[in-house]
Amino acid sequence: MAAHPLTEWNTGLFGCCEDKCSCCYGFWCCPCLACTVSGKFGENRCLPLCDLCSPAIVAGLGIPLCAPPAALALRVGIRHRYGIKGTLCKDIATSCVCVWCSWCQMHRELKYRKKNSTAVVNMQPPPVMTVPGHPPPAGFVSQQGVVVTSY
Numbered sequence: 001m002a003a004h005p006l007t008e009w010n011t012g013l014f015g016c017c018e019d020k021c022s023c024c025y026g027f028w029c030c031p032c033l034a035c036t037v038s039g040k041f042g043e044n045r046c047l048p049l050c051d052l053c054s055p056a057i058v059a060g061l062g063i064p065l066c067a068p069p070a071a072l073a074l075r076v077g078i079r080h081r082y083g084i085k086g087t088l089c090k091d092i093a094t095s096c097v098c099v100w101c102s103w104c105q106m107h108r109e110l111k112y113r114k115k116n117s118t119a120v121v122n123m124q125p126p127p128v129m130t131v132p133g134h135p136p137p138a139g140f141v142s143q144q145g146v147v148v149t150s151y
Contacts, residue, residue: 006085010112026104040110071095
């Protein structure tokens with residue numbers, strides 16, 4: 001199986017000028033944008049709400065948490081699904097330093113991928129079974145590119 005070459009993110013982390021709607025959505029209501037990204041990626045829409053609740057809960061237990069788990073997990077998932085270059089260390093740094101920009105970038109990427117998606121359709125006909133001793137029907141293809149006809 002041939003490996004596909006890795007690509008770059010469609011827009012940069014600070015590429016808000018590329019899609020002003022995503023940027024405004026993220027600026028005015030980042031939790032809503034995060035829930036939208038999660039839903040578009042096929043995960044539960046409420047998953048990003050863990051990022052709001054988990055730091056307070058684990059800090060109360062004495063466990064410091066700096067990386068938002070849902071943002072990090074979705075960023076890594078998007079990167080792997082679409083073959084985008086990057087590393088886990090860069091994903092952690094991005095999710096910790098500029099989580100809003102990360103959500104906006106993921107939203108732009110999913111919009112781009114949905115707009116430029118291609119569908120693969122298998123057009124092979126179903127196999128035809130013949131009874132031994134009976135001639136095949138007219139126009140029956142017995143081998144690739146060979147048409148058997150009866151006269």
